[in-house]
Amino acid sequence: MSSIKQVQVTFDCAEPERLARFWCEVLGYVVPPPPEGFTSWAEYDRTLPPERQGAGFVCRDPEGQGPRLYFQRVPEGKVVKNRVHLDVRVGTGLVGEERVAALEAECARLVELGAQRVRLLVADEYDESCLVMQDIEGNEFCLD
Incomplete structure (x- = not known):
């Protein structure tokens, strides 16, 4: 089993x-x-x-x-930040400006679908850049 x-x-x-x-x-x-x-x-x-x-x-x-x-x-609306969220992997294997460009391009596509761009988290010494977004009901997710 x-x-x-x-x-x-x-x-x-x-x-x-x-x-x-x-x-x-x-x-x-x-x-x-x-x-x-x-x-x-x-x-x-x-x-x-x-x-x-x-x-x-x-x-x-x-x-x-x-x-x-x-x-x-559900009857209630969203009130606070998600404790769990989806990471949509669009920049896998990319780094630096090339990664940010891929994230921004996907962000633009999703904004056309009704998503909202929240903020770009720029790479530091530990993590690559990712872009925080919200879906059409305000649920947070990341492009990474």
């Missing part, structure tokens, strides 16, 4: 489908097919009790390498 466990990352949010589709664009993830017998997730959603409609949405790595992302509607 394998001791390796699969991981799902769960986001509490206001608009699960909207946030899931944002992260699909960020990561190259896809929305899985709807359950058997349904032509769309919207059709499936309409079969749920009213209080469950739109309450959750999923996206996944099309190659099955990365974790599944689950987005669940």
Whole structure:
């Protein structure tokens, strides 16, 4: 029996489908097919009790390498900084100005999708540069 466990990352949010589709664009993830017998997730959603409609949405790595992302509607809004965040690896293997240029280029793409740039953390003697951002609901993540 394998001791390796699969991981799902769960986001509490206001608009699960909207946030899931944002992260699909960020990561190259896809929305899985709807359950058997349904032509769309919207059709499936309409079969749920009213209080469950739109309450959750999923996206996944099309190659099955990365974790599944689950987005669940919660009544409260985001109040404080995340204790856990995603690092989106766009500058792997790059250093100095070349790394910052790659981070800034990806930042510009994500801002077009509705993300917000927070700040660039410039390389020091221990860490390479990374760029702190927020998704469309204010969840922090880093481009690194």
